[in-house]
């Protein structure tokens with residue numbers, strides 16, 4: 514079966530040809546100077562992308578592994594004590610971090626908003642003021658399940674003013690939206706298969722000095738082995754790894770990170786924003802309102818009109834237009850479709866998506882015009 518031409522899902526995302534070529538190179542042993550050279554270049558480019566001075570820690574595993582590693586390493590010391598974490602949750606991934614805290618018996622309160630809504634910095638502040646036991650905040654910058662962005666910078670300022678740790682799931686924001694460790698974050702995490710334009714299989718967690726100090730409080734029993742980031746720090750600094758590196762992915766990521774650096778991260782962010790604007794402008798003429806009250810630029814969620822069968826719609830965008838979309842998760846299943854603007858996705862892909870949606874919605878009796886939707890999209894950028 515041929516690959517779809519327009520892979521618009523918010524992970525995995527399309528992998529550019531130069532990255533595919535790098536991934537297909539012969540295996541290099543990880544304990545060689547040649548490999549360390551490649552890893553070193555990747556590390557430098559990632560530090561630029563994350564806006565940090567210390568290189569992000571690489572984990573072989575999906576994005577969740579990197580996030581879990583950050584949670585156990587930074588917050589493991591809260592287990593059995595008086596302090597707790599505050600999980601800010603506006604969707605499925607926010608809910609995931611609550612589950613990870615539970616799995617490690619890390620006490621955590623939840624501050625949540627209904628799907629499609631946000632938790633504001635004011636709400637976070639009120640919660641922090643009311644509860645001195647909160648020692649850390651965990652949040653998802655771009656909540657991919659609801660296509661919602663949380664206003665991170667003011668929350669980071671609140672955390673700094675109170676000396677609280679701030680752990681951020683940046684899995685669909687690093688390399689897509691403006692975000693950086695310099696805002697005062699303590700952990701910023703991403704995965705290889707979103708804005709980093711690679712296959713799934715690696716995650717990265719950038720940590721602050723404050724984060725490492727919290728890790729020191731952990732003692733000898735982290736409650737896990739592989740995900741204890743203390744093992745990684747000195748190895749990563751030498752462009753080495755405590756376990757077998759994902760050698761091919763490191764090559765692929767090296768090419769992708771160099772592409773991002775050559776384009777400039779600000780230019781990448783602008784490109785993602787332009788695509789998001791185009792899709793949001795098309796939502797009106799398509800008759801598919803935005804699901805989120807604070808739409809993220811990395812992914813757009815559209816509410817389907819009554820009577821439209823989501824499964825059929827997504828099947829037909831593939832079969833008729835080679836456009837693959839994502840559906841909704843959990844209670845959003847069948848009600849929304851999601852379109853990614855991250856990584857190697859282009860404006861042409863977004864326009865093809867709009868045309869495909871107009872055609873396949875019309876096929877189900879929903880009145881909308883591709884011409885109007887495309888005109889609105891083009892006028893918006």
Ligand SMILES: *Cc1c(COP(=O)(O)O)cnc(C)c1O
Pocket residue numbers: 523524575576577578606653655656657682683684685704713
């Ligand atoms: C994709 C995603 C994850 C999960 O990443 P995996 O690589 O599937 O473990 C977590 N958080 C967000 C915001 C995501 O978009």
